[in-house]
Amino acid sequence: MPDLTPKTLVQNPFEFDKFDFAKELQKYEKEPKKSVHIIRVKSEKRPLKLTLVGEVFSDGIVVSSEYGTHSLGFKFSDDEDLETIEQFNVLFESFNLDDSWTAKDFIKNDTLWIKLKYPKDKSSYKFTSNVKLNPKKPADAPFRAYHPVELLVELLGYINFEDKMYGLSINLIDLKSLDHSTTPPAKKAKTE
Numbered sequence: 748m749p750d751l752t753p754k755t756l757v758q759n760p761f762e763f764d765k766f767d768f769a770k771e772l773q774k775y776e777k778e779p780k781k782s783v784h785i786i787r788v789k790s791e792k793r794p795l796k797l798t799l800v801g802e803v804f805s806d807g808i809v810v811s812s813e814y815g816t817h818s819l820g821f822k823f824s825d826d827e828d829l830e831t832i833e834q835f836n837v838l839f840e841s842f843n844l845d846d847s848w849t850a851k852d853f854i855k856n857d858t859l860w861i862k863l864k865y866p867k868d869k870s871s872y873k874f875t876s877n878v879k880l881n882p883k884k885p886a887d888a889p890f891r892a893y894h895p896v897e898l899l900v901e902l903l904g905y906i907n908f909e910d911k912m913y914g915l916s917i918n919l920i921d922l923k924s925l926d927h928s929t930t931p932p933a934k935k936a937k938t939e
Contacts, residue, residue: 786905802824
């Protein structure tokens with residue numbers, strides 16, 4: 748299955764991966780160790796990967812020393828893409844959540860904050876990119892406000908039993924700069 752865009756997504760069925768809400772809630776009530784569950788969204792029995800096109804709205808990579816995270820602000824190029832992604836919340840209807848549960852929107856003011864994951868040693872980010880990025884030097888990233896980008900993401904759902912919250916999140920797989928002045932030139936093939 749090729750990667751989907753929000754526009755082509757409506758032509759494909761999607762659903763949560765196997766997750767027994769009632770069973771997991773019972774486990775949590777007996778022993779509240781694991782309160783947060785991440786649930787894959789699938790299309791045609793495969794993890795749902797979406798291509799999102801837009802621009803950076805933050806001034807480069809934002810570093811939070813309080814939370815120990817790196818993030819990039821993303822704004823959709825097409826408002827229809829934004830509206831399509833917001834429709835995924837219908838997946839939670841199958842859990843029959845009552846009014847005590849709160850939906851947590853991951854899209855705020857028509858924008859997304861993309862978490863840039865990295866290992867403890869900050870040796871590299873946990874996604875691919877066509878530009879040089881180093882978690883030890885986030886200020887060196889070539890991204891500034893209005894920088895055009897394309898993201899390949901996996902769409903996920905989550906349930907938080909302790910806080911009675913649920914919502915969607917994304918896992919970044921690939922970050923592509925669409926500004927060719929920031930991408931390195933293609934290597935020339937060796938001639939013999």
